[in-house]
Amino acid sequence: xxxxxxxxxxxxxxxxPSVEDVVAGMGKLGIGRTCCSFPITRGDAxxxxxxxxxxxxxxxxQRFPDAILGQCxxxxxxxxxxxxxxxxxxxxxxxxxxxxxxxxxIDEPVQFPIVERCIELGIPVLMHAxxxxxxxxxxxxxxxxxxxxxxxxxxxxxxxxxICAHIGGGGDWEWQLKALREAPNVFLDTSGSVIxxxxxxxxxxxxxxxxxxxxxxxxxxxxxxxxLDARVTExxxxxxxxxxxxxxxxxxxx
Amino acid sequence: MIYDADMWIGHxxxxxxxxxxxxxxxxxxxxxxxxxxxxxxxxxxxYKDSHEANRELAKExxxxxxxxxPCAVLNPTYxxxxxxxxxxxEEFGMPVLRLVPDYxxxxxxxHVAAEITEAAHGLKMRVALFGRIVDPRGRHPLDPGxxxxxxxxxxxxxxxxxxxxxxxxxxxxxERRRWDEPACHFDIVRFVGGGxxxxxxxIAEYGxxxxxxxxxxxxxxxxxxxxxxxxxxxxxxxxxRILWRNLAALVAGMG
Numbered sequence: 001x002x003x004x005x006x007x008x009x010x011x012x013x014x015x016x017p018s019v020e021d022v023v024a025g026m027g028k029l030g031i032g033r034t035c036c037s038f039p040i041t042r043g044d045a046x047x048x049x050x051x052x053x054x055x056x057x058x059x060x061x062q063r064f065p066d067a068i069l070g071q072c073x074x075x076x077x078x079x080x081x082x083x084x085x086x087x088x089x090x091x092x093x094x095x096x097x098x099x100x101x102x103x104x105x106i107d108e109p110v111q112f113p114i115v116e117r118c119i120e121l122g123i124p125v126l127m128h129a130x131x132x133x134x135x136x137x138x139x140x141x142x143x144x145x146x147x148x149x150x151x152x153x154x155x156x157x158x159x160x161x162x163i164c165a166h167i168g169g170g171g172d173w174e175w176q177l178k179a180l181r182e183a184p185n186v187f188l189d190t191s192g193s194v195i196x197x198x199x200x201x202x203x204x205x206x207x208x209x210x211x212x213x214x215x216x217x218x219x220x221x222x223x224x225x226x227x228l229d230a231r232v233t234e235x236x237x238x239x240x241x242x243x244x245x246x247x248x249x250x251x252x253x254x
Numbered sequence: 255m256i257y258d259a260d261m262w263i264g265h266x267x268x269x270x271x272x273x274x275x276x277x278x279x280x281x282x283x284x285x286x287x288x289x290x291x292x293x294x295x296x297x298x299x300x301y302k303d304s305h306e307a308n309r310e311l312a313k314e315x316x317x318x319x320x321x322x323x324p325c326a327v328l329n330p331t332y333x334x335x336x337x338x339x340x341x342x343x344e345e346f347g348m349p350v351l352r353l354v355p356d357y358x359x360x361x362x363x364x365h366v367a368a369e370i371t372e373a374a375h376g377l378k379m380r381v382a383l384f385g386r387i388v389d390p391r392g393r394h395p396l397d398p399g400x401x402x403x404x405x406x407x408x409x410x411x412x413x414x415x416x417x418x419x420x421x422x423x424x425x426x427x428x429e430r431r432r433w434d435e436p437a438c439h440f441d442i443v444r445f446v447g448g449g450x451x452x453x454x455x456x457i458a459e460y461g462x463x464x465x466x467x468x469x470x471x472x473x474x475x476x477x478x479x480x481x482x483x484x485x486x487x488x489x490x491x492x493x494x495r496i497l498w499r500n501l502a503a504l505v506a507g508m509g
Contacts, residue, residue, distance in 0.1 A: 017448070025449030028485055130391075137391045170391030174269070193447070194389055195475045198272035220449045221485065225478030 001032035003242040004223070006126060006165055006191045006215030009036040009068065011059045017218055019060040023067050025220040032242070034216075036060060037071035037099035039128070045075040045103055050082075054089045061094065069249075070095035071126060075103050076110045086117055091254055097124040097161075106145040106162070107152040115153065115160050122253035124161035126189070130171035131179075138171055147179025154183035161187065161248055166217050168192025168226070173199060177206045184211075187248070190240065191215030195222050200230035200240075209236035213245050256288040257498035259382075259441045260422045260468030261322075263314070264296035264307070268394035273472045276314050276322055283321070286476045288469070289498075290321050292350055292505070296473075298327030299357040299387070305338040312346040323505070325350040325382065329358035330370035339370065343377045349508035350420060352382045356398045362410040375417055378508050383407065385424030385444065388473070401425075411438065418504060422468055439500060441468025446478050450485030462492035466501050 004026070008016040016038060026034055038053035050073060057070040072089035074082035089095045098118055104110050106127045118125050131146040132138035150164050164180060167173045169192035180186055188203060190212055203212050209232065216223030227240060263279050265271065273282065276293075283291065293315065298307035304327050315322045326342035328335050328351060342348040351374040355361055362383075371381050385402045393399060402424070411419065421440045442465055445453045457465060467483070469476035483496065 021449065021451070028449060029481075133392055134395055137393060170389060172392045194392070195478055196269070196389075197472055197474050198270075199475075201272065219447055221446045221482045222478040225446075225481045226475045228481075229475040229477035 001242045001246070002030055002214060002224070003069075003245045004031050004034040004191075004216050005124075005163065005213040005245050006189045006217045007034045007036050008038060008218055009034075009060055010038060010056050011063065012056065015056070019064060019068065023064050026067060029220055029224045031216075031220070031224070033067060033069050035069045035071050035096055035126070037073045037126070039073045039099055039101040040075070041101060045077075045101070047078050047081040050075055050078070050085060054085060054093075054095075057095070058089065058093050071097050071099040073099045073101065074114060076100070076114050077103055079110070079113060082114060083117060086114075086121070090121060090123060096249060096252075097126060099126045101128045102141045102144050105143045105149050107149040108143075111153065112156075115157050115162070119157060119160050120253070122251045124163050124187070124248050126163045126165055129165045129176070130169050131173075131175040132170075133172045147176040147183075150186045151179055151183045154186045158185050160185065161251065163187045163189055163213060165189055166192035166215065167203060168194035168196075168199060168219075168222070169217065170194060174202070177202060180211075181206055187211050187213050187244070189213045189215035189217075190227060191217035191219060191223055193219045193222055195226045200226055201232060204230075204232050204236055204240075209239045210244060212240040213248075214241045255494075255498045256286075256290075256467055257501045258283070258288050258291035258469050258471070259420060259439075259466040259501050260443060261291040261293045261471045262296050262473055263293055263311070264298075266296055266388075266473065267300055268388075268397050271472060276318055279472055280318065280321065282471050282476065286469070286480060288471075288476070290323065291471070292325050292501070293322045294325040294327050294352050298352075299354050303332060304329045304358070305332075305335070305341075308338070308342050308346060308348070312348075319347070324348050325352050326379070327352045327354065328370065329360075330366035331358060331360050335370060336373060339373055339377065339379075343379055348379070349505040350380045350382050352384070352422075354384060354387065356400055357387070359398075362406050367410065368413055371414060371417075375414070380418065380420055380504060380508060382420035382422050383410075384422050387423065420466070420504070423470060437464065439464055439466050439504060441466045442483065442496065443468040443470050443474070443479050446482035450482050453482050454486045457486065457488065457492070457496075462488065462495045463500060465496045466504075467497050
C-alpha cells in the first residue's frame with residue numbers, strides 16, 4: 001500500500017487543501033493512507049491556535065478513518081501545552097506522529113522533551129526542513145532545520161524516528177543528502193514540488209532505499225510521478241512507497 | 255503522439271545531471287512515449303558565444319531530426335547575433351529561438367530583446383520565453399537565473415501584439431492573466447499540482463488551444479506532467495491538441 005508520510009489537509013475550505021480533495025487525489029493515485037497535519041506557518045502558533053489546528057485534523061480523521069492518519073502539530077516553545085497536545089491527539093486521539101515546523105530548529109534544546117516523548121511512545125517526528133542556497137532563496141525561515149541540524153539531534157537520540165521533510169521542498173537537496181549520510185537513523189521524505197531528474201536515484205544511492213519515505217506535501221502527482229519515473233529497482237520503489245513507513249508505524253507502543 | 259515543447263540536452267554547470275546526450279534524451283522519450291520534441295542546448299546559456307552551442311546541437315542531433323528538432327539559443331548582446339540567427343534558421347533548420355535574458359546579461363526591457371525578437375519573426379521563427387530554468391530556491395550562488403517578472407514579461411509581449419510566443423516553464427500567477435494578448439502558448443510542466451486540478455483549471459481558463467505539452471527533460475522527471483494530463487477530464491480532441499497538435503501547428507513550416 002502506498003502511504004504518504006507528509007501531507008496537509010483541513011475540514012474547512014480555504015485553509016490547507018480540503019480533506020475531500022486530498023482523499024479524491026489519493027484515490028486517483030493509488031495512495032492508501034496519508035499522514036496529514038495542520039502546521040501553523042506564521043505568527044506565534046500559540047496554544048489556542050495549535051489546539052484548533054489539531055482539532056481540524058482530528059475531524060478529518062473521523063470523516064475518513066481509513067484514509068487520513070493524523071500528525072499532531074505542536075509548538076515546542078509552549079512546552080507544557082505541547083506535551084498535553086501529544087497526549088490528547090496521539091495517545092487519546094490516535095494520531096500517528098508529531099509534526100514540527102520552523103518555530104525552532106530540530107537541534108535546539110527546546111525540542112528535546114518532544115523528541116524524548118516520541119521515543120517513549122514509539123512514534124515518528126516529521127520535521128520541516130530545507131537548505132536555502134542564498135539569503136533570498138527561502139526568506140522568512142530563520143530557524144529552518146538543515147541536514148546538519150538533524151545530524152546533531154540524531155547523535156543525541158539514536159533511537160528516535162526522525163523524518164527530515166521534503167527533499168524536493170526547494171533549496172539545495174544535494175546538501176541535505178550529504179549531511180544526512182552522517183545520521184543513519186534519520187529518515188528522509190521524498191515530497192515537495194521539485195522533480196529534478198535523478199533526485200530520487202541520488203537519494204537511494206546516498207542514503208539507501210530503507211531510509212526513504214514517500215511523501216507529497218500537497219504535490220500528489222509530482223510525489224507519485226517522480227517515484228514511478230526514477231530508475232530504481234521495484235523492490236526499492238515498494239520500500240519507499242509504503243513498506244518503510246509501515247515498519248515505522250508498527251513501532252508504536254501505545 | 256506527443257510533441258514536447260520544452261527539452262534540453264547538455265550539461266548544467268551547477269548540478270550533475272544523470273543524462274546529457276541526444277541518445278539519452280531519445281531513451282527517455284521512448285520510455286515515456288514522447289515521439290518528438292523541441293530541443294535546446296544548455297551550454298548555450300553559458301558560453302560567451304552561445305552560437306557555438308547551436309553548432310554543437312545541430313551536429314549532435316544530426317540524423318535524428320525526425321524526432322529531435324533543434325532550437326536556437328542566442329545572446330542579443332553578443333557580436334554578430336544577426337548572422338548567427340540566420341544560420342540557425344537557414345542552415346540548421348531551427349524553428350524556435352529561445353531567449354534567456356538572465357543568463358545572457360540583459361533584460362526584456364532592453365532594446366536588444368525587441369530587436370532579436372523582430373529579427374526572428376522576420377525569419378518566421380517562433381520565440382520562446384521561460385518562467386525560469388531551475389527552481390531559484392536551490393540555485394547555485396553563481397546562477398543568475400530567477401523567476402521571471404510577470405510585469406516585465408507582459409510589457410515585452412505588448413510590443414508584439416500579433417505574434418505567438420512559446421511560454422515555457424511558467425507557473426500559475428496573477429500576472430498570467432495579463433498575457434492574454436497576444437496569443438501566447440504555455441507549456442504545462444509547472445501546472446501539475448492539485449492532483450490534476452490546476453491543469454484542469456488552466457485548460458478551462460485558457461482553452462486547450464493555448465496549451466502545449468512540455469516536460470523539461472533532461473532537467474526534470476517527465477512522468478508527473480504526463481500523469482497530470484492523464485488525470486484531466488478532456489475530450490480526445492482537447493488531449494491531442496495539448497499533446498502535439500498545437501505545437502505542430504505553431505512550428506509548421508518554420509524550421
